[in-house]
Amino acid sequence: MFNRYPIATITATAAALALGIILGTIGLLADSNTAAHAGMLVSIAALPTLTVAMTNRRAAATEEQLTDAHTEGYRLALHHVAEGLLTDNTSPTPGTPRIEWAENVVPFPRRADTTRKAQ
Template sequence: MNTSRYLPWLANSLFLAGLTVGALGLHPENQDTGAAAAGFFIAIAALPAVIAWLLGRNQRVTDAQLSTAHRVGYQQALEHVARGLLDQPTAPPNPGERLPGEQAAGNVIQLRPSTDDRSERKAL
């Protein structure tokens, strides 16, 4: 059984019925009947179905939306190529001045100099 056809109608009608009963229960003449609590409980119980329906509806993509997204992405890529935004700069940036004694740039720059005279630690 496909519930996607019945879920929007069931979720929305249950949610609106719960809100209606809850609002009618707030009237001063109906406050002792507990209709407000029952109506709001029904409305809150219908919220997961409403959320599931809205998530399912928002995740469906039509062929027209998909082709529009591809076309817009392709046009943006062509615009970037035309403006030269995808080209790499010809000269690397200037690294700046180093202080005397600093390590030359390489793959690894040590933040703390290593010491070879490490004594073995023992627990007390």
């Protein structure tokens, strides 16, 4: 309800809030407790819906923001490919230090026979 029609939800809720304020004011001026209480009830009931609708509308990303994020991600991926950050270097270069595993990490042993298939 809130995401599909945000403008309609905000408009209807703002109208209910205005109606409640008007009804409450008329009830106070006319010295009618029933009308004043009804106006306050309508106003208080409209506030959470208006708050949720306005928050969702404010937090939603615009088309321009989505396009910018997509373009930035694409550029970052191209940069990583150009730098070689996405390729897996399987063979260690000579002179690199051996990986020191933490005490709680147990690496899987490497199999010497890579041609053997699982049975």
